[in-house]
Amino acid sequence: MQGGDIEEQGSDRDFVASLEKGLLVIEAFDAGRPRLTLSDVAKLTGITRAAARRYLLTLTKLNYADFDGRYFSLSPRILRLGYAYLSSASLSTRVQPYLEQISEATGESSSAAILDGDDIVYIARSATRRIMSIGLGVGSRLPVYCTSLGRAILAYRSEDAVDAYLRRVRLEARTPKTITDKAELRNVLKATRDQGFAIVNEELEFGLRSIAVPVIQKNGEVMIALNLSAQAGRVSADEMRERFLPSLMAASESLRYML
Numbered sequence: 001m002q003g004g005d006i007e008e009q010g011s012d013r014d015f016v017a018s019l020e021k022g023l024l025v026i027e028a029f030d031a032g033r034p035r036l037t038l039s040d041v042a043k044l045t046g047i048t049r050a051a052a053r054r055y056l057l058t059l060t061k062l063n064y065a066d067f068d069g070r071y072f073s074l075s076p077r078i079l080r081l082g083y084a085y086l087s088s089a090s091l092s093t094r095v096q097p098y099l100e101q102i103s104e105a106t107g108e109s110s111s112a113a114i115l116d117g118d119d120i121v122y123i124a125r126s127a128t129r130r131i132m133s134i135g136l137g138v139g140s141r142l143p144v145y146c147t148s149l150g151r152a153i154l155a156y157r158s159e160d161a162v163d164a165y166l167r168r169v170r171l172e173a174r175t176p177k178t179i180t181d182k183a184e185l186r187n188v189l190k191a192t193r194d195q196g197f198a199i200v201n202e203e204l205e206f207g208l209r210s211i212a213v214p215v216i217q218k219n220g221e222v223m224i225a226l227n228l229s230a231q232a233g234r235v236s237a238d239e240m241r242e243r244f245l246p247s248l249m250a251a252s253e254s255l256r257y258m259l
Contacts, residue, residue, distance in 0.1 A: 026064075143174075154189060
């Protein structure tokens with residue numbers, strides 16, 4: 001949630017600030033931070049230690065979190081929250097067969113993601129082999145700026161939305177190849193929109209190359225993108241365009257009438 005959104009919602013009498021903070025506490029935990037102390041949570045969320053303690057103990061009492069006397073961690077019960085979305089939304093179900101077809105045709109891992117704030121969130125995935133040190137699955141989050149999926153979606157947002165994103169985001173170097181200059185990233189996004197696809201060469205992780213296409217809906221909006229990832233040592237950028245782009249474009253064209 002962005003600062004401007006928080007200010008606007010803070011003046012809305014229907015906005016429940018305590019719920020917002022409770023969700024921030026839950027989101028403080030991720031694959032890289034599965035166990036956190038009270039101080040960790042307060043620092044990551046920006047809320048006071050006293051408030052963080054209340055939220056954490058409430059989650060523990062409701063069996064959404066575990067506490068060993070020092071560290072808090074989320075419990076399996078937290079999956080109910082994600083499952084509520086997955087069971088009520090058929091988007092991932094509709095996308096999955098296309099990803100499997102893409103992977104079968106190319107022999108490479110394929111994924112679908114949506115935009116959530118300044119991250120992409122994986123909603124479906126067909127993995128033929130593990131090619132990243134980061135373990136990815138449905139629900140995994142990655143930054144928009146250094147992922148092909150993120151660029152394929154962001155490139156189709158309005159100029160105002162792109163400007164706002166570039167103003168607030170910090171472009172951190174994940175590898176020496178990561179684009180960290182905002183003017184350069186803006187040009188890359190324009191090129192992505194002009195050519196209809198995005199390629200990221202080892203910007204997220206060494207040895208990883210990916211290509212993504214947007215799914216342009218009938219109303220012209222882009223909610224979801226599809227990608228293929230491969231080891232950079234095996235597949236060149238040119239080969240990605242030649243071998244993988246047709247499969248991605250075909251799936252994208254089919255999906256646009258189903259979303």
